[in-house]
Amino acid sequence: MINNKIHEPLFHLTKRTTGGSKRAWALRAIAFAVSVLVCGIVTIIIVAVNNEQLSQAGRYFEEYSFEQYFLDFGEGVFGSPRTIWNLFQETAILLIIALAVTPCFKMKFWNIGGEGQVLMGGLGAAIVIRFMMGKGYSDGLIIFLSLLLAIGLGVAWAVVPALFKAKWNTNETLLTLMMNYIAVCLVSFFVAKNPTAGSNTIFFDKGGTIPPIGPQEFVGKEFVLFIIAAAVITTIMAIYLKYSKHGYEVAVVGESPNTAKYVGINTKAVIIRTLVLCGVLCGITGFLLVSAKDFSLREDTVGGRGFTGVLISWLGQFNPIFMVVTSFLVVFIQRGSAKVATYQAFGTSYPSVMAGIFFFFIIAVEFFVNYKFVFREDIQAKIDAFNEKVKLTLSKNKKVEEAPPVVHIQAGEEQKEEPAQDVVEEPASVEESVKEEK
Template identity: 35%
Template sequence: MSAEVKKAPLIRLAKKDAMDPKKAWAIRVGSILFALILGCIPILITGNNPITAYIVILQGSLGKTFYFKQTIKLAIPLLGTALAIAPCFKMRFWNIGAEGQITAGAIGASFFAIYFAKSMPHVLLLIVMMAAAALIGGIWAMIPGYFKAKYNTNETLFTLMMNYIAIGIVAWLQGGPWEGRKGTQQIPLFDKNAYLPTVFGIHIGWIIVLVLVILVHIYMNYTKQGYEVAVIGDSVNTARYAGMNVGWIMVRTMLVSGAICGIVGFILVSGQNKTITSNVADGVGFTAITVAWLGHLNAFAMIAISLILAILEMGSSYLQQVLGVPSAISEIVSGILLFCMLGCEFFINYQMIFRSKKEVKA
């Protein structure tokens, strides 16, 4: 047996040619059905009927107007943040700092809500708050973008560490300059003048995010900047050979990403929380990574993924109340679903090649 054959692995992976979209979506749908079947196991262990449990999840997220509104409110920041990080991921710039960029944007918006709520007209105040949030969030994101472009730092660690700095700043504000009653470690609720108005009983954050869906789709698919992002994602060397300023494009893309995250922070403090806390992002920045990947960085596909995750989160809490299912079981079911949805992409994009008999006999 030759030395080359000895080195040949029993199983090796190879990238597939582009799969027919219908077949790919059939695999994705099948993975969801498979996940639902697997999810029956932990529910059965608790002594509950899986079908009843799934019905309760749907009832708790979509069954009543109030539940439906709460589900939409959960989906809004998820979708907005996924839109924000999509251009970065398209460029292979691993922005794990959305949590901090949302928080930074929330700080910018909160400053004007706290100090100018009674001296500015309602609409003007909201515009200024959103602009400040976008600016601060963009600047916060540009910092790791600049260091990556200038010094080739590790963007994953850099953006991740900046999350904790932003959260720490809010924690300091809570117990310092912006604290309400001394000793409470809390920032008071904003003046009503700083609240986002509602449409159909939900704050207009959902309208802002849907507008962002369209803008991000156009940006990534029909603009020169979006084309440059795609080229860098495919090959940095090709981009440089084509005369693109890779460093500037990285910084610019992070500015856009951070600005959108900042707008999400504005929506959270003005539309949902009516104040700011150190956990204003509440893990949205990390969950949105799953939304972006499951949506294949497609702005419109992310709408559906955000809704699915919001339904699971809202429905799981209701499941715990109605059937007494431990929260851990709800999280296991959600984890199984996400695992299968992500795992099916392997079968869409790769194939396993087993070592042939000819290779063994050679």
């Protein structure tokens, strides 16, 4: 029986140890579907409210239906071959950034400076292109050097917080955040110092940048490089994290710093090494953004992708293969919403709102994947069942135990012999078995 004086909460939570990945993936799929649906409902409501006000003002308005919403959404994602290639390119960019920060997170090094590291990579590429173009250097050399400087600056931006974290345990979350803004300021300085056509963007001519890959009529020629790069980096990162000694060390440092210390892993070296790797990948991304996608540099060349990469990495559970899926879904939502926004004149912020709704759902579902509720009634039922069982066993035992005294008092010699016989039999049987063994 429960002691009534102890307050038992209505429910408590326990970590799910069973249930398997099938249930988890089903839950995540449901969350994704629901988030898309909620995005649609929110949009329909907004349009309806707008229309209400417009009709009161006597102005023109158009009805918007659910089907139309999904048609527009689908057009944004799969509208034309070019749209689809674009979708894959964006997925690839986000994926590389997410892959870059993943080893850091596995190590519980909260690097939210992907934004700044990628931007510095872009700045590195831009500096080389700006100062070497049109001065008689070969295109190959310019591309090579811009990649090199991009990686160099990316690594510099990643390794500074790592050094301070390793040496003095400086809070890396806040330091990387600050360095993002320093990177933005440096880029806007560089752009302001070298203006092209009075805008706050530097544009580059073809030549020092990467030419399209493949024949003229191939639709994906501008995009395919990103997809190849992402595929290669994903494969390498998956192997690196799962099968290499480095990957194992990263996991140990993240799971338990003390274990790492006792087995003789040099934690400081691991932190610095991992952040150098992160910087290299971010630098490559910055280089690709500047010299293979935008052919320009602005303050918001990265455009929040560094932060989105953090979310993708976490939602993909730091698993490179899962991250392919999550980054695709994020781009799916962004692209689809962007098209809806174009048709409804919602502006450029609308996709961020929808992406926010999507993230909220996907984050929240992890709770239901990892934990389960145990309700008071369930506990009571379990306790009752247990008590029942105990009673049953006790009563059985009682019959056996209480038999002899009962016999003593009530019955005669006959019944008393039975237990006695049992006792005698046992040693006999033991003796027999011993004999048999011999």
